[in-house]
Amino acid sequence: MRKKTFAILGGMVLLAGVCALAADEAAVVEKGQTVFRRDCAFCHGRDAAGGESGPDLTRSKLVAGDAGGAAIGPVVRNGRPGQGMPAFHLPEDELAAVVAFLHGQHAKAEAKPGERRGVDVADLQTGDAAAGKQYFEKACAGCHSPEKDLKGIASRVKGLALEQRMLYPRNAKATVTVTPADGAAATGTLAYLDEFTVALKDAAGTYRSWAVADVQYKVSAPADAHADLLPRYTDADIHNLMAYLQTLR
Numbered sequence: 001m002r003k004k005t006f007a008i009l010g011g012m013v014l015l016a017g018v019c020a021l022a023a024d025e026a027a028v029v030e031k032g033q034t035v036f037r038r039d040c041a042f043c044h045g046r047d048a049a050g051g052e053s054g055p056d057l058t059r060s061k062l063v064a065g066d067a068g069g070a071a072i073g074p075v076v077r078n079g080r081p082g083q084g085m086p087a088f089h090l091p092e093d094e095l096a097a098v099v100a101f102l103h104g105q106h107a108k109a110e111a112k113p114g115e116r117r118g119v120d121v122a123d124l125q126t127g128d129a130a131a132g133k134q135y136f137e138k139a140c141a142g143c144h145s146p147e148k149d150l151k152g153i154a155s156r157v158k159g160l161a162l163e164q165r166m167l168y169p170r171n172a173k174a175t176v177t178v179t180p181a182d183g184a185a186a187t188g189t190l191a192y193l194d195e196f197t198v199a200l201k202d203a204a205g206t207y208r209s210w211a212v213a214d215v216q217y218k219v220s221a222p223a224d225a226h227a228d229l230l231p232r233y234t235d236a237d238i239h240n241l242m243a244y245l246q247t248l249r
Contacts, residue, residue, distance in 0.1 A: 025100070032101030035094045043085070048105045053084065055159075057102055058109035069099040082156075125243060127236070132244025135237055143225060146248050154246045163242050167226065167233075174221035176200050178210055190219060 043054030188200035199209035
């Protein structure tokens with residue numbers, strides 16, 4: 001009877017220890033969630049499943065292959081300047097908590113494979129590159145060249161970001177040529193335009209403006225050509241063109 005009582009008491013102590021450990025882990029994950037939402041959610045979303053400009057971390061190979069922050073830690077501390085991610089100098093306990101949170105989110109995503117919100121690179125590799133090249137030569141080669149402005153594009157921009165740039169490039173700079181009635185024409189980056197004023201920045205960075213009524217001007221906006229193509233694309237055109245662009249490494 002005494003051995004049985006000791007066994008029961010020992011089991012209760014063990015169970016209490018397991019519960020305390022689970023509670024500690026939950027507290028760390030909760031802290032990581034708080035830190036992540038403070039510093040990372042703007043780009044990666046509040047649940048790490050992708051946001052305005054950052055990828056889905058719940059499906060990230062980096063997170064999947066991480067062990068104790070060995071892979072995640074250097075990325076957080078050093079950032080990825082080429083991809084627009086700044087460095088974050090977090091205290092060790094906050095970094096460890098973020099790592100725990102990301103592993104928890106990754107585990108949840110793996111348990112629900114049919115609920116993926118993000119886009120994997122494999123999703124964007126279903127087209128025919130040869131057909132995409134033909135489309136490019138017909139519709140795009142007048143403005144773009146695989147040997148010039150697009151050389152190595154697939155190494156610099158990948159996945160969904162590449163497709164977004166293909167369909168409608170953000171922040172594509174327009175140029176404008178302004179010709180005053182009594183002066184030489186000036187060409188530069190379009191800085192401002194409304195019904196009253198047109199302005200540009202010239203090659204030296206000087207801001208110049210004119211009243212629209214006093215000049216003639218011509219705007220060249222590369223993004224407009226992409227917008228014009230949007231209603232004409234078929235799904236096959238998009239997939240094929242994307243497949244071709246991904247060969248430009």
